[in-house]
Amino acid sequence: MRVLGMISGTSHDGIDVALVDFDPAYDGGTLSGVVELTAATPYPDRLRARLMNALPPAVTTLAEVCALDTLIGQSFAGAAAEAIGRAGPVDLVVSHGQTVFHWVEGAHALGTLQIGQPAWIAERTGTPVLSDVRSRDVAAGGQGAPLVCLLDVLLLAGHRGTAAALNLGGIANLTVVRGPGDVAAYDIGPANALIDAVVVNRGLNERGFDEDGRVAASGTVDEGLLAVLLDHPYYRLPLPKSTGKELFHLGHVEEAMARAGARPGSADLVATLTELTVRTVVREVAASGAGLLVVSGGGCRNPVLMDGLRRALPGVTVRLSDAYGAPADGKEAIAFALIGWHTAHGLPGSVPAGTGARAARVLGTVTPGAAPLVLPSPAREAPRALTLTPRRQEPEAGTRGTGRHGGSVGGRHGPG
Template sequence: MRVLGMISGTSHDGIDTAVVDFSLAGDVLEGRVGFTASTPYPAELRSRLVAALPPAPTTLAQVCELDTLIGQSFAAAAADALERGGPLDLIVSHGQTVYHWVEGAHARGTLQIGQPAWIAERTGVPVLSDVRIRDITAGGHGAPLVSLLDGMLLGGREGGAGVLNLGGIANMTVVRGQELLAYDIGPANALIDAVVTSRGLNGRGFDEGGTIAASGRVSERLLEVLLEEPYYRLAAPKSTGKELFHLGYVDSALARSGLDLADADLVATLTELTVRTVAADVLAAGVGTLVVSGGGCRNPVIMRGLREALPGVEVALSDDYGAPADDKEAIAFALIGWLSAHGLPGTAPGGTGARAARVLGALTPGAGPLVLPAPLATPPRTLVLTR
């Protein structure tokens, strides 16, 4: 079964796509990763999206327009994958998260936009979407959903492993055999990107190659203020997003610190915040291996900081385990699509905190009748990815 996974993450910079050809051999699911791509949002669309995100006020008219425009962007990316990657049986669109509602350490709701009907209409392929909310209705956080893939890939790792994704938010899955725990640690790139964008430090909207952070000095005083954040002391599983970690959050921390930092020093300090919060949780987990993916793994300042802070831990990229670091989340949503199509749960309760695993998503038919594979009674235990 050939499935296209699509996602735009908390960096809000574009759409990652991955086509995976799945086949089942006993209790092992084999996935051959084919076409992958990353499609930036048009500059005007990204600007409109960022301007509408919390804590900014917005209107239902803006939400409707963004839902359509993002859906059309996802449709264009899907059409490109179909043309260049070959026939598809199913498309899974995560869409774009614009709000993740958490109160009292419990997720109450989540909103992903990017109308899937645009994708189905353009490609003629059925689309699975709205994949997070069912887990929330079962008492989970709806995140991090990638934890299921982590468990299937690394469950056999001796001594256990931490699987870290450094997107806008840093999330980690701790895997030991068939047991796992997953949660959001805190900001990875969210605060760095907000400062780089708002201050016009480059034309990319992120600290490419960590060059800005490398040119600055860490402010221990500001770092002390940032580390007072109560979220870091909540018990896992837990989830967060840009509803908490945004530009106003940085401005408030600066005001409390009484400092007026140079741009490079501010970026260096926010980068060190990511390193310290992640390293603290990895040490607490007691794992011997840390497998890293997401945009932050391309920042040498973050990666060097993690290796220095974790001298007894092997720090590797997910590429070494068959999941290219830049494409891992798109692959994870392709996996969720395969599971849902076969009537199998797409969550790990230890990862999201739900009462039990649930089959995920809502289906939009393609050009013809909606035909699904025969349901399976038991899920595969292991996932093997190849290129």
């Protein structure tokens, strides 16, 4: 079964896609898949600016939400059509869409909203579309995130000992796997969200992020400000927990600076926010006891961030998810393709130990394509492991990698 996964994460800069051809002969145990394609399509500059202007803590209107739902849906439709044109027809498109609000009060997720109307994708491609994949988990008492832990658990199933998977998007999320049934997954806090907010606000890079960590590398950490940032109550909440840019935005940085009485220059501020990500991630990984850390997301292309993690975790083997067949720049899109495969086969796509839901649920809402909707026969049992094989692909002009925070070029987390 060929499934196209699509997501725009909390960097809000474009659409990541991954086409995975899952083994049609699966009959229990280990599921295998070939990653046929990973790619990214940037949002048009005007659309990205319009989206950013509507996000919290800004005030917007239902008219603007309607317009963005349409425009983002059309962008997703274009990205899907381009991927199908390059790699051939698919059986299902899974569109995570664009998270615009993740409603959390204390330790409880009360709602979540992703936009990007799936009807535009179905109309453009003629393919059925699975969307709104987070809401069912929230309705079942979960955080709706991080859903990527389904992929993490299956990819790390064969590892002996404790292993962790880290995604460094706008928000950092972590999955800890100690063995079958012993899983924890949650959002740590900001990865690139605050860095990006400062880079954009101060015009430090026209691409909107600290490319190759150059700004951070030229600055010095303000320890007083860092102490205030680290003291935020979110970090002390019990698991499971999730967060987003509703909390970690530019105003959060400005408030912390006021509390610390700090006025750092741009380079020092970016260095401090980069160290915030390092310290919060290191604290959680060290507490987990993991001997292996598998990293993905745009932040893994930031050498200042990655060098900081490696220095602070000398006893931990740090690898990119590429080593497990999931390209670091496309892992989240692969995860949503995997969720789509589960839904199509009548299997739950959530991991209650990770999201905190009462029980696992089949996820998403289906928009039919041009033909009558035909689903595969239900699977007899859920996979216990996953093996991915990447198919080599040539880069195509006009595409760029999701390693945007490191400036790589080649084939990204509301919540993950």
